[in-house]
Amino acid sequence: MRKFLLLAVLVPLVLAAGWYYFHERTLPAYGPLYREYAYVTNGKSNTVTVIDLRSFRPVRTLQVGSEPTGVAANPKRNEVYVVNSGSSNVSVIDAEQNKVVATVGVYGRPFFIDVSPDGRRAYVANSGSANVSVLDLDSRTVAATLRVGGSPGLARVSPDGSTVVVSNRADNSVSIIDTARLAVRSAINICIHPEDIAILPDSSKAFVSCSGSGQVASIALKNETQQNETRQNETQSDKLLTLLDVGKSPVSLALKPDGGELAAFNFDAGSISIIETTPNEVSGSYLIGAQPTRGVVSLDNSRLYVSDFGSNNIAVYDIDLGKIIAYLPVGTHPDALALSQNQNYLLVVDSGSGDLAVIQKRQPKKKFEPSEYSLLTIIPVGMQPNQIVIKSFLATKLRDGR
16 A cells, blocks of 8 residues: 555656756746747637747736637737737737737728738728728828628738638628738638638638538639739739539648648538639548637648547657648647747647646657657647637847846
8 A cells, every 4th residue: 555655755756856857957048138929819708828838838818809819920020919809900019019009990890800911001901891991000000991791701812912811601602802002902701601811821722611511612813913013914903713512511721831832620510621722623531529619730731630629639640751740748738839939849729628738759769668659748728719810939038037
């Protein structure tokens, strides 16, 4: 009996010491001005949890508006923007101070936000108002309000910044905005209940998942620069190229950084469909787990990580091998995902258990480390967390002695 009691005391101590030793040895060496934070929106807590990714510790809980959902980081300045669906406004967070410095009112029931590549504008689809708010981020004001289709869910900016594609869930269409003119230039009927949007790196095509019809729409985008260079007909317009049949209820998309392939996550089919973006073809569909919801692809185009909402794990899909190589248990109802700047840490938002799972990717060095993935830690956040964004930067000066 004494042996069992001794083991009961020693094992947790050994595991804790081992975790501390491993954690301290594997964290990268950062310069004194380097900052890397994860921002998690907590929909039922009306807060944003800020996590320092140099130490994997929560450093701040920020009060924002009601029912925060979408969150985006500015690529050119140290700011983060949070969409508050319940209060119909956007909170502006200064990432250097990690505090809310402004609030911008928009229209009814916004859910997501996207920022232009030059960092000067943001686009918010207001699902309850059938419009898109264009925010001037220099002045933190609304620069324009553009009428689109019914229940717009997402407004996605193209990589070249010239176009915004809006998915209108209520009328099964997309609206395409010309950012130079701040005007809707096209409205295209596609498939039933369009939701997520992915745009190729060269801004030539958009792909839209339609959860109501089990399809992904491929849309050609008008490119003024390309037209001028090749002297094509200037009346060329945005157009639907084809509808691709995938699995039941494709709720989101993940594009490889090189733009060659796209994954659709078929929530009610428990599968992913891989789309070849150049020929607009579905190359295959694969069972991936219960209720796949979101995915993220590594920068080297080799791994696809999928959150299986219904089975409380992450599926790791090797893109080159074309198969699943690991299932990683996390918290309850994993949803949004993000990769750290160095690609060595996968952050998983567990919407059911109200926490953030941190999975480490490494090269196994010993026999008792058979896998390249391990659960590093689980960090409590708020109630019903739903979105995450990472912001890394060099601070302008040291604060609080750090």
